[in-house]
Amino acid sequence: MRMETENREQRRISRRSFLVLTGGIISAISLGSLPNTRFAHASASEFPESECRVRSEADKKFLVAYASKYGSTAGVADVIGKELCSRGAPVDVLLIKNIGDLSSYRGVVVGSAIYKRKWLPEAVDFVKMNREVLRRVPVAYFLVCMTMCEPTEENRRKVLAYLDPLLKEVPQVKPVGIGTFAGALHYRNLSWLEKMLMKFIGAPEGDFRDWNAIRAWANDLQEVHGLANGLRPTIVNV
Numbered sequence: 001m002r003m004e005t006e007n008r009e010q011r012r013i014s015r016r017s018f019l020v021l022t023g024g025i026i027s028a029i030s031l032g033s034l035p036n037t038r039f040a041h042a043s044a045s046e047f048p049e050s051e052c053r054v055r056s057e058a059d060k061k062f063l064v065a066y067a068s069k070y071g072s073t074a075g076v077a078d079v080i081g082k083e084l085c086s087r088g089a090p091v092d093v094l095l096i097k098n099i100g101d102l103s104s105y106r107g108v109v110v111g112s113a114i115y116k117r118k119w120l121p122e123a124v125d126f127v128k129m130n131r132e133v134l135r136r137v138p139v140a141y142f143l144v145c146m147t148m149c150e151p152t153e154e155n156r157r158k159v160l161a162y163l164d165p166l167l168k169e170v171p172q173v174k175p176v177g178i179g180t181f182a183g184a185l186h187y188r189n190l191s192w193l194e195k196m197l198m199k200f201i202g203a204p205e206g207d208f209r210d211w212n213a214i215r216a217w218a219n220d221l222q223e224v225h226g227l228a229n230g231l232r233p234t235i236v237n238v
């Protein structure tokens with residue numbers, strides 16, 4: 001009888017320890033306090049880069065610079081690049097970590113996946129480090145995240161706020177538009193910790209990228225905001 005009570009007590013303690021442990025891990029990830037958390041990154045082939053050359057009067061190109069962990073933002077950047085190119089603008093689509101000198105560009109689109117309510121650090125650093133060049137050419141930002149799987153006005157406001165710290169920190173770079181797109185999430189790609197976190201918050205699994213919305217945004221960048229003309233356009237909050 002005494003042994004049975006002890007066993008029951010032990011089981012209760014180990015269940016409690018498990019909950020404390022998982023709770024701690026989840027908070028640690030969401031607060032970003034596990035700097036060495038290993039992410040199962042996508043392979044390099046999922047981060048396409050391209051160069052689109054068109055017969056154009058312009059001697060300068062456009063750049064679509066992107067940061068991505070698992071590749072879904074790479075796909076978005078690629079489609080934005082193709083759309084700009086199909087309208088007659090020469091375009092480079094490049095992973096941010098492979099970008100050097102910006103002087104050959106007359107307009108730049110910068111985008112990143114969202115992790116823990118932020119752009120990836122390399123995207124933030126890219127804007128900060130190149131602020132002097134970026135303030136002189138038309139620039140647009142975009143972000144890719146799961147909140148936009150439900151593209152309501154409220155969610156758009158919520159995700160636009162993810163960029164507030166950057167807009168405040170680098171006020172001299174004024175984007176002519178900010179695209180907010182749904183991304184993709186495949187649990188099989190994630191590390192155990194990420195998977196647990198995503199399941200815990202009930203994040204849906206699948207590819208939710210809306211290619212028509214992405215193309216329409218890229219198209220508006222040229223037609224509404226004059227990105228392709230290389231003019232300093234009027235600031236419009238898209």
Ligand SMILES: Cc1cc2nc3c(=O)[nH]c(=O)nc-3n(C[C@H](O)[C@H](O)[C@H](O)COP(=O)(O)O)c2cc1C
Nearest residue numbers: 068069070071072073113116117145146147183184
């Ligand atoms: C650990 C983790 C944290 C995430 N944090 C957010 C978040 O704060 N807000 C959001 O809307 N989506 C979040 N997401 C979803 C990603 O933004 C989405 O899956 C995106 O498409 C990933 O882009 P990538 O494939 O280019 O890396 C998160 C995903 C993971 C795995």
